[in-house]
Amino acid sequence: MKDKSINEIRTLLNQHEGELTRNQKIELEQDPRKGVQALWKQWCKRKEQESLKHERYIEMSKHEQACISKGYRYIAGVDEVGRGPLAGPVVASAVILPEDFQIIGLDDSKKLNEKTREELYEQIHAQAISIGIGMKSAEEIDRINIYEASKAAMMEAIEDLTVRPEYLLIDAMKLPLTIPQESIIKGDAKSNSIAAASIIAKVTRDRYMQDLDKKYPHYSFNSNVGYGTSQHLEALRIHGITEEHRKSFAPVSEISGKQLTIFDDK
Numbered sequence: 001m002k003d004k005s006i007n008e009i010r011t012l013l014n015q016h017e018g019e020l021t022r023n024q025k026i027e028l029e030q031d032p033r034k035g036v037q038a039l040w041k042q043w044c045k046r047k048e049q050e051s052l053k054h055e056r057y058i059e060m061s062k063h064e065q066a067c068i069s070k071g072y073r074y075i076a077g078v079d080e081v082g083r084g085p086l087a088g089p090v091v092a093s094a095v096i097l098p099e100d101f102q103i104i105g106l107d108d109s110k111k112l113n114e115k116t117r118e119e120l121y122e123q124i125h126a127q128a129i130s131i132g133i134g135m136k137s138a139e140e141i142d143r144i145n146i147y148e149a150s151k152a153a154m155m156e157a158i159e160d161l162t163v164r165p166e167y168l169l170i171d172a173m174k175l176p177l178t179i180p181q182e183s184i185i186k187g188d189a190k191s192n193s194i195a196a197a198s199i200i201a202k203v204t205r206d207r208y209m210q211d212l213d214k215k216y217p218h219y220s221f222n223s224n225v226g227y228g229t230s231q232h233l234e235a236l237r238i239h240g241i242t243e244e245h246r247k248s249f250a251p252v253s254e255i256s257g258k259q260l261t262i263f264d265d266k
Contacts, residue, residue: 006035013043053104063191067167076165077193080150081201085226087245092153093200094132101127106195108188109202121203124196132160142248
């Protein structure tokens with residue numbers, strides 16, 4: 001490696017997706033140049049992170065592998081997002097991944113930054129056998145309550161699948177369906193299929209709220225996605241509620257009770 005410049009070594013390490021040879025590692029470890037040592041440490045850290053992600057991928061495949069060992073082929077992970085916000089729908093997704101899928105880094109969507117979620121969203125769409133979406137509006141949430149609306153959105157997402165699932169892995173929920181199922185507490189951090197559903201639901205809902213921000217710009221839906229931030233609450237006090245607000249949720253219910261005019265962008 002001593003015959004290579006630091007820039008050449010940087011290019012080599014950035015492009016090297018597989019393992020370095022034993023001799024290459026020894027040469028990099030023993031290279032006295034500080035710049036090379038910095039690059040070597042960065043590469044080692046990156047490989048360690050990749051190894052940890054792969055180990056987690058294997059760990060999060062256990063529920064799916066248990067289903068496969070019982071003869072199930074089409075296993076759908078099911079999850080929802082948006083129970084807590086003051087505005088917008090609750091969105092659910094059902095995802096059936098193939099047995100040989102390769103998506104490293106799946107996790108609870110809340111733990112991932114936006115860039116990572118978007119990247120994984122695209123990978124899931126590219127590899128999934130089928131993806132279903134279910135959505136229940138603020139009006140529906142007010143009518144039947146958020147728990148029942150979440151269940152209804154999940155069942156809608158399952159119905160939206162183009163392939164009928166043979167088994168369901170569901171995040172902390174039992175559904176009144178005849179399909180065999182398992183409810184897993186914190187399933188979006190324990191099952192790749194549920195994590196995939198969590199990411200699809202999260203990105204779908206976030207995009208919905210970003211579009212809604214164009215219609216109702218006073219509420220900063222593009223940044224708070226409907227949650228009760230101080231800025232959102234101040235906008236509610238000034239402008240009142242919209243048709244997208246959940247009137248059964250405090251403090252929306254308190255504000256709507258004051259007979260404030262519902263904001264209309266027309």
